[in-house]
Amino acid sequence: MSSDPFRTLGLAPDLHLDRGELERRYVELSRASHPDHHALDADAARLSELLDRSAAINDAYRTLADRFRRAEALLELRAPGTLDAHKQLDPDFLLAAMELAERVATVGDAGRTALAAEVDALLDADFAAIAAALDAGDHGGAATRLHQSRYHRKARSDLRSGDSR
């Protein structure tokens, strides 16, 4: 991500930001720049600017509302390029991730809730480790764990789309 979502929303870069404050800032800024509120009083150039600004606000909110994407944004801010530099993951981890994906793909209705809880626990552990690494200034460690967490996030979302019936 090239721009800084914290700055877009006027918030201090903090992994543990206050959700209420995030919502408040988001609505306040949206009210100010949403094209709907300027449909008649702005010219084409200004409208296009407002459109970009609104899009930036929406995109920043979406990033910051998700704890993992928030951590990614924070890491990019503190140590640009670290995320890209740590894409290589441990083969043992990849093997475990593949097994997990397999279990998600084949789980029946009976086991789904238990598996979801298991994945949730993995995600919580990931987040705790990322937060600790960021606190300790271990940017490489945070980056690696963020990459790992993507597999768990994918598993979680696959489980969710599976429970439609």
Added chain:
Amino acid sequence: MTHPADPDSSPRDATQKRADEPARGARVVLGIDLGTTNSLAAIVGRKGARVLRAADGAALVPSVVSFDNDGSLVVGSAAKARALDAPDRTVYSVKRLIGRSGAELRDEARRLAYPVVEGERGLARIRIDDRDWSPEEISARILMHVRDIAAGALGREVSDVVVTVPAYFDDAQRQATRHAAELAGLNCLRIVNEPTAASLAFGIDGTRDGTVLVYDLGGGTFDVSILRIADGVFRVLATAGDTHLGGDDFDALIARDLLEHLGHDAGDVVDPYVRQAIRKSAEGLKVQLSTADSAELSVDTGGAERRFSITRARFEELIAPLVERTIDCCRSALRDAGIATAELDAVVLVGGSTRIPLVRRSVVELTGQQPQEGVDPDLAVALGAAIQADVLTGGNRAVLLLDVVPLSLGIETMGGVVSKLILRNATIPTSVTEEFSTQVDNQTAVDINIYQGERERVADCRKLGAFRLRGIPPMPAGLPRIAVTFLVDADGVLRVRAREQRTGIEASIQVVPSFGLTTDEVNRMMRESIEHAIDDMHEREAIELRNKAQAMVRGTRAALDLADLPPDQTWTIRKAAQRVATLLAANGSTDALRAAVDELSKRTAQVADDVVGAAVRKALAAERPAALPPTEDAR
């Protein structure tokens, strides 16, 4: 749920402020619900949103356009009245065709009574005599008719509108709707999603804060949206739907049963007259079954009379799979929104097909709660569009609508895979910038294919169009860095921009839509529509005449009640008025109506003085005691 810190921004405060606000400027913006079956317009006046009705009091305008043999056309109830007599020249449910290709519509077209052909680039066209009409042009006619009715009700011209579309309309269908407005000579300030509009109508009073599910099942489309309403902010959390599922499909299922009963296969019926009659009968049976346990019909099959009866149970059995599909959509929207059914504070039903008991039951079963009363399923969308129009014109700053893009957008990458740039349910406006480069030395143009849909492979998504990036400065392969920005605007429509990063050159983009009109085509159709402006003038005159006729009938009757005319005079005037009323009800030819109106004016003119004189005398007589001066003091 959180609230903005500033109490001034709550809608209730705003309403209070509004009462003492100076009179608003002259800008009038209509909210138009352009439905598959019915369309209508609404506006926000001093006392809130209200529907604009035709002179006869009808709110719903049938979304039907019928062509006469002489090339002229009628729209609305007059067109619907011609459906049985001129089935192959009467176009209905055109919204099901808009923004789609002929190939996609092959099955659909077989059911329609009017001819659908494949035109340029395989797009669906409606063939009337030797002229092919795009769905956009037909929709434009409907919009113009609705505009004229609104203008009649308001007593002034209007050209600014907000038009609604199903939330699940993709980019092509939205663009096509925009083009329809353009062809109608309207300035479309915003495209609003129908369920979102309905939620505005529901939640505008500020007492409905919470999480709401809006279920909208009309004639041709189904939408479900999950929204959170808080302090004037209407935030769509997720939306899902099916742009080819609605009451029309239920009619088709009954029609199949009916044809089977008569010993036919639905596929064999080619005669448009029969198709139209069957369709109409099927719809009639369906509507009866919303309140009755069974419905019956007698069919005259050339001499022999055959009876067909259908029970509600059979009807429910027929439509159950379709209703189940809507419920699946609800589940997936809830899942995408991260909302459990127990967290829903309200369920709002919109669209004529939500009057079907099985539909209501299924929604109640899913959500565990009764739908909200007090939301008119026919009017809510138009009222909401009017509220949004009011927001756009600055009449209501307290409301903020945050809608989403219904389907993911992406581009084709290696191996026929779609790489998603914008994910479904992202709040709009939203943008993503991607960098592209060249594959060969000195390449000055790049082709990019845009897709919309949830599946991985291009073959399973809808291709919105392709664009060519030109004007890339000649450089070794891989060196140019072209940043392409995909921006979905507040209408949910994709805009693409590109820029070569090293040179700062704005690369030019020419998008060729797969399913819609090109700019040149829109311009050509605009020109053609000017040629048709003469017809439009006739149509406008017809509307004015009807309005005048209506007023005269009412006025004459009221005057006759007051006046003391000799019986024979009363009788001739009553007869003339009755003739006008009959012609109005029959929606017949304009010329006949004009003659009758002239006749009535003549009759009343002869006795106008008498009528007025008598009426005034009578009215004065009634007033006399109060009008008398108190005593003789004045002498």
